Amino acid sequence: MPEQIVTLENVKKIYKTGDTTITALDSTTISFETNKLTLIMGPSGSGKTTLLSILGFVIYPTEGEVIYKGKKVSELKESDLATLRLHEIGFIFQQFNLIEPLNALENVMQPLILQGIKKNEATKRAKIALEEVGLVTRMYTLPKRLSGGQKQRVAIARALVTSPSMILCDEPTASLDAKSAESIMKELKTLASKNKVVVIVTHDLRLRQYADKVIYVEEGKVSDAIRNEEDYK
Numbered sequence: 001m002p003e004q005i006v007t008l009e010n011v012k013k014i015y016k017t018g019d020t021t022i023t024a025l026d027s028t029t030i031s032f033e034t035n036k037l038t039l040i041m042g043p044s045g046s047g048k049t050t051l052l053s054i055l056g057f058v059i060y061p062t063e064g065e066v067i068y069k070g071k072k073v074s075e076l077k078e079s080d081l082a083t084l085r086l087h088e089i090g091f092i093f094q095q096f097n098l099i100e101p102l103n104a105l106e107n108v109m110q111p112l113i114l115q116g117i118k119k120n121e122a123t124k125r126a127k128i129a130l131e132e133v134g135l136v137t138r139m140y141t142l143p144k145r146l147s148g149g150q151k152q153r154v155a156i157a158r159a160l161v162t163s164p165s166m167i168l169c170d171e172p173t174a175s176l177d178a179k180s181a182e183s184i185m186k187e188l189k190t191l192a193s194k195n196k197v198v199v200i201v202t203h204d205l206r207l208r209q210y211a212d213k214v215i216y217v218e219e220g221k222v223s224d225a226i227r228n229e230e231d232y233k
């Protein structure tokens, strides 16, 4: 049964730099449920990463409330939020955010180590996650020696290794060829069907076939209206 995990209530994000004020996200009320793969689409600069970052508690709204599993996020302590981020959320960043001095395996192990899981167990689980993204042969390689697509796959393995409840992906297939993109999307679709919330920001029209729901963002305004093909470009 789909279950609402996270709700944004009248959430707004405003950036002030010098004299300019940018409404990155206009007043938004929306819920995300388990068992659904949701795509967020829209032009560059429209507020997609902002919306995803608010969902993952990476940034906080200027106005409004985020409610996660019935709790108001604004009322949680910083330490509770850190625990939530570590245990509940798998975030695949647009820029991958791999840790440069760590090899692929150590990057994937890192969230498990932070959770206090023993090194042997963390190694075992990280290797399985790297196998799932087809990268086990490069596990001792540093990020700077990996291609864009390989870095992206390490970032995906790192996000999935903790079995998070909510998987948030910012352009997860941007650096991938059609075959790798298909296998990652199938994996994300399977995860969604196992009671997870999966939200994917993308410009990639190929991904719509996997979506249970498409949300469109334009100039900070979010809508889930059905759009024409042209509007996705």
Ligand SMILES: Nc1ncnc2c1ncn2[C@@H]1O[C@H](COP(=O)(O)OP(=O)(O)OP(=O)(O)O)[C@@H](O)[C@H]1O
Binding pocket: 015, 016, 017, 022, 023, 024, 042, 043, 044, 045, 046, 047, 048, 049, 050, 051, 094
């Ligand atoms: N830290 C920040 N400080 C100031 N303005 C910001 C900041 N982050 C984002 N913005 C602005 O907010 C708006 C939305 O940015 P956002 O990154 O959410 O867009 P996006 O839809 O993810 O774009 P893209 O498809 O290019 O990744 C943009 O106008 C951007 O310049």
Ligand SMILES: [Mg+2]
Binding pocket: 048, 049, 050, 094, 170
């Ligand atoms: Mg973005």
